[in-house]
Structure formats: structure tokens, C-alpha cells
Amino acid sequence: MNNPTMNGKWLCQLCGKREDERAIQEQCGFNLCLSCDGKHTDEELKDKLSSMTKVREVSLSLTFEQDTIIGFNRNEFNLKGYRYYIDIKDETCVLEQDEMPRLKAELGEGWRDVIVEKDWFGQEVIAFSKEDFINTETFNPITAYFEE
């Protein structure tokens, strides 16, 4: 997939910034944001992007419509109402970045048990694996996504 979109936005393939489609430029077949466009020669760009072994593939932005119980250390938390997307290659469920402040506020003390990682663009993300959804009775977004 050469045109990954998230939430209706396009991803710059070099820095991962999300932009409106009209703010995306094409340079030798790659979609770039305005600040990355023209920064490299075509040759440099090909070298740089082919050395990134992983091309990002993500689902559209989704919302937890039902009870979704996650375990942070020993605390259980219901993610219902939060927005997320699925990282298809990693098979992880990633909380939408703009939901992080809300989660932090709602978790209070429990926030210290949350693992914030850097994705391959260097952006901070909270990613859950299939096993993090501890209550088998409630919704598991990863199982649901790949079984559809």
C-alpha cells in the first residue's frame, strides 16, 4: 500500500506527519509533506526509503463501541469510547495520539503503568498486543480485526 491514510489524513512517507491530501506532494512516487518535499534528491530519497524495511500499514481510525478491558499492571481499564487504529504489520492496537491526554487524566495514578513507546517515526504511541486485552469476555480489537 503506497498511500497509507489515517483518519482521512495522508502520511508523509518520510517523517510520518499526517497531512490533508492537498498538502501532500509526490516526489518520485513517494508521498511527502511540504517540509520533506525537495529536501532530498530523488536518489537520496530512494536510498533512504528503501532502507526502511517496514512500510507502515494501518487501519482507518476506529472507536471502541463496546466494553474493552485492558490491563495496566494490575489495574483494569475500560477503553470504551476511545479511538484507535490497528497496525496491520505489527498486529497491534494503537491508541490515537490525541486520546493520550484523556487517558492520562482518567487513569490518574495508574498512568505510571502505561508503556509509552516510540513508533518507527519517533512519535510517542501506546500500543496494545492481543494479550493485553485481559478479559476474554469483552471486545478484543485485534482478534476482531483479523478475523473479519
Ligand SMILES: [Zn+2]
Ligand atoms: Zn514529512
